[in-house]
Structure formats: C-alpha cells, structure tokens
Amino acid sequence: MGANLHIRKWGSSLAVRIPKAIAEQCEVSEGSAVEMDAQDGRIVLRKKSHDLADMLSRITADNLHAEQDFGEPEGNEQW
Numbered sequence: 001m002g003a004n005l006h007i008r009k010w011g012s013s014l015a016v017r018i019p020k021a022i023a024e025q026c027e028v029s030e031g032s033a034v035e036m037d038a039q040d041g042r043i044v045l046r047k048k049s050h051d052l053a054d055m056l057s058r059i060t061a062d063n064l065h066a067e068q069d070f071g072e073p074e075g076n077e078q079w
Contacts, residue, residue, distance in 0.1 A: 003022060007014050023029060026047055033048035 003019050005016050007016055018028070028034065028047055034045050035048050037044045
C-alpha cells in the first residue's frame, strides 16, 4: 500500500503523517518506537524491534543497578 504525502514543518523539524491504514498494517500507534534511516536517497522507517537476548547481553557490571526496595506490599500484591 502506497501513499502520496507531503512533508510539513513541526517546530524546527520536519514531519510526515502516517495514514491510519498504513499504521495499522505496520502495527504502530502513537508512542511506538521506530528507526529512521537514509538509504540511496530514500527515507526508510521501520518499527523498532526489541530482542530480549540482545538486551540482556548488554548488561555489564558497570550498568547493572542495585535492587530497589519500595517498602511493604500494599493491596493484593503477592510476595
């Protein structure tokens, strides 16, 4: 599915609106993370995918934070 769109000014940046049908087809919505790249004069957007194994492999002793204590359970939490 293609669409003819126009680039608009948005603050000091430029923006393109993604038509609803394309957003639904690509399973993106407001707040979705996307990656943008320039390839041979084309602007390419793709939905950012998160790979748990890759993210876990990036944990090091330098970026690992300590356990956090948020106090006693409230409500129906099970500990």
